[in-house]
Amino acid sequence: MRKSIAIPGVLLMACALAACADTEPPAASETVAYSPARYQQAITDIARTDDRRYDDARKPGELLAFAQIDRGDVVGDFIMGGGYVTRLLAMAVGADGKVYAFQPDEFIARRPEYAQEQDAAIRPYTNQQGEPVRVFPLTGPIDAPGWPEPLDTVITALNFHDLYLDDMPEGTPERVARMLFDALKPGGTLVVVDHLAADGSGPAAANDLHRMDRQVALDLLTGAGFTLEEESDLYSRPSDDRRASVFDDSVRGSTDQFAWRLRKPD
Template sequence: MRAKLFVAAAAALMLPGCGDGAAPEANAPTQYSASRYQQAVADIGRLDDVESDAARLPAELLAFAQIERGEVVGDYIMGGGYVTRLLAIAVGRQGKVYAFQPDEFIAFDPQYAADQDDTVRRYSDDNGNPVGVFPLRGPIADPGWPEPLDAIVTVMNFHDLYLETMPEGTPGAVSRMLFDSLKPGGRLVVVDHLAVDGSGAAAANEVHRMDRNLAMTALADAGFVLEAESNIYSRPDDPRTASVFDEGIRGRTDQFAWRLRKPE
């Protein structure tokens, strides 16, 4: 019954701004506002996520990512599944979400596999077949996306590519993979904890933060063009020197948010 509720919610979704009685102007640019995504945020499949919403700003993230109904979207390094569950309803019943959990994460902590299974189960039919959300596992640089993607979202994970435990060359390999996995004109949204500028890969290993210049170099070298930067996660009181797991700063770190484009 629980699975039926989630599948039914996905099938019935109509995002705010559609069907409100106002006829859109011909050729008017699409407006991406947080209010457009309130039904996705309020979905029953996200009840466990509500406590995190004040800090993670789910509607604002979807608006910045410009997620559309019917799109095929990848959640790169899904972690506990927060972003996957958010995307699941935002893309609607005609869309797809590929939720990727790296083998390296699962080897480090099997809970990552359990979190993936739990999230996919919420959007499966009575026979356990995925509906709308599809799990992927593989090496961190080879998710095995089964089709070209309209968008990829990766949140608070890009710094992990620079961990000393990752295979040599991982940042460049992943950046090229992300670029190649998108359709021409596709979007990559990257959100991560900010490190002190110039701190390099050491910041990823010591405090689990990302030196933005290091990240931008890898992504630009892969071919991405920065389209927009948002300050939705800007918290200037964070000195960027403490570990993101430090209780004094956890959940309140200064973060960058980029939307990059694969040229058409």
């Protein structure tokens, strides 16, 4: 669903103009204030105890606010990795929402522990029979997660560059971009966070440094039909020159990253 944020100054001006015209102001469309404080319950979830050591760098409340996650949303965590974002979303969407946590076959083949980490991320959100409730695991080819229903939002964090790795089948980025577009409801959003490569690095930066060339990613996603709605400096770290591998001790955990919210047109 399309979401908008009320801006007090604009509302005050609208009221003033309405008063001058001696008419009632029009009813406001759906407006929601998104702030980190809104997601405190998700951040303090006991299932996230081990995640909290990463919170200073990964800014969970700010990420959820930027993604504009609402209770009742149906959200996909695309390339869930160790489950950091999955656990955040589990509480943020509330009892009426759903989270589909997708771990690609290609990742599990490369590192079998990813399957165990997916199981661990789902376990706190199961019923007494061990059946998933609210958070549902998905596996499959990276370009075919098999989302069971249309999604309000997809989040992919720190893994978008993996689409360009040499061991991925040819055409993977294009197929994934189209799949993500098709997975969303009209007006739905895609949130992408990734390590920035130096401008002009091209797709090679994904293999050499595990970083993403901003323009390559933007061209891919806008070519699939998305519109870039907002770019945040949430993870901006100018001291990183973007030329070292993300696993280099000099930048590990403190890379310069982009954060985008892209919209599928209504």
